[in-house]
Amino acid sequence: MAAKIISLIRLLTNPDDAILNGEDRQRSKASAPRMARLEPTWMYLRRLYDLPVLSVAGTLSITSLIFLISFSTLAAEVNQNKVQQKNNLENFALSICLEEGFPDGEINSEAFSAVGAYVELGAYPVEAYEEVSELAKKFLEKKYISKNGESKLTVMKCIDLSQSSELSAIKDKYTRHI
CATH class of the missing domain: 1.20.120.1620 (Four Helix Bundle (Hemerythrin (Met), subunit A))
Structure with a gap:
């Protein structure tokens, strides 16, 4: 179970497997069978993989998205x-x-x-x-x-x-x- 979670995290955060452009989209379809091995309880995480992701300078930026959300929340708290x-x-x-x-x-x-x-x-x-x-x-x-x-x-x-x-x-x- 832990190995599946770690592989899912790697898959979600690895720029080589992320959906960034058309070429990478084809590569992600080829890796879809790996995702099918997930247990049903983790199916909702699979949806994360299919979502469009922000990219900055051609790299996966889930971290950037999280940073932007937390930064805007922090700015609102400071203002409040x-x-x-x-x-x-x-x-x-x-x-x-x-x-x-x-x-x-x-x-x-x-x-x-x-x-x-x-x-x-x-x-x-x-x-x-x-x-x-x-x-x-x-x-x-x-x-x-x-x-x-x-x-x-x-x-x-x-x-x-x-x-x-x-x-x-x-x-x-x-x-x-x-």
């Missing part, structure tokens, strides 16, 4: 990680703003915990977090006026910070570091 890191920095900004905006009470405690969690999850350099913290202080210093004039609108300032172009600029500036 960058998006997640940008979201984490945005959430850090919101948390640090709430923590500084509400110096006492339960909101401060919860926001402080969230700040620590987002720093631990983050991949940005320390400078990015410092810049975001300074930006949060600037947003909290802004004068927002409520209709009744009694509220500081701290939560509104923090939400505006998390959606601001200034924060986007910081995220873009440090994205190459992650």
Whole structure:
């Protein structure tokens, strides 16, 4: 059984037996009786042999195909990680703003915990977090006026910070570091 698997792998990965062009196609038909000796449980692997295969510079490239698939998957994962890191920095900004905006009470405690969690999850350099913290202080210093004039609108300032172009600029500036 192991010998049959090894011979099948050799057959699938050997450029001399692969389907690359018309001449090789004739050669593969001549080797078809070898494939008939496979046990029925391995018949699905025979279909792999009959599939058209990518060729690069005249050589069999099953390995190249696998590489391309894995590379595109890896690129998608890297991109997804960058998006997640940008979201984490945005959430850090919101948390640090709430923590500084509400110096006492339960909101401060919860926001402080969230700040620590987002720093631990983050991949940005320390400078990015410092810049975001300074930006949060600037947003909290802004004068927002409520209709009744009694509220500081701290939560509104923090939400505006998390959606601001200034924060986007910081995220873009440090994205190459992650």
